[in-house]
Amino acid sequence: MNISEKVAYIKGLAEGLNCDDKVVSAILDVLGDIANAIGGLKEDTEYLESYIEEIDEDLGALEEDYYEIDEDDCDCCDCDDDDCDCCDDDFIEVECPACGDTICLDEEIDPSHVICPACGAEFTCVCDCCDEDDEEECDCGCHDHE
Numbered sequence: 001m002n003i004s005e006k007v008a009y010i011k012g013l014a015e016g017l018n019c020d021d022k023v024v025s026a027i028l029d030v031l032g033d034i035a036n037a038i039g040g041l042k043e044d045t046e047y048l049e050s051y052i053e054e055i056d057e058d059l060g061a062l063e064e065d066y067y068e069i070d071e072d073d074c075d076c077c078d079c080d081d082d083d084c085d086c087c088d089d090d091f092i093e094v095e096c097p098a099c100g101d102t103i104c105l106d107e108e109i110d111p112s113h114v115i116c117p118a119c120g121a122e123f124t125c126v127c128d129c130c131d132e133d134d135e136e137e138c139d140c141g142c143h144d145h146e
Helices: 003-016 022-066
Strands: 092-095 102-105
Antiparallel strands (some): 092 102
């Protein structure tokens, strides 16, 4: 039984017992009002859940269109695809010494204080073993993505 049915059952019991107590009658009326309010809230909640799901789907479609998201796109160098174009010439590709993930750094990130998004390790990409004008990769693993 739902709440409304239970309240109706209790009212029937009170009438069957010829209970003319005004306090019991007032309590039963309040219980009926509460049951009706809860029933309305349940309907409203179900409607809002459905509506939110529709909005979420629509927002997902808009994000895909606006940001030109393709399900096959990688998350910035997390793929082994040689045709990956998510890193362009404005990025530096480095490997995290702690977890080995490849990270793309742009000009806004200080290469002396890099924090790996995968494992949280902090490391530096500044090295003395290579010349900044040298386009070849040095032993440290830091190199310009071209």
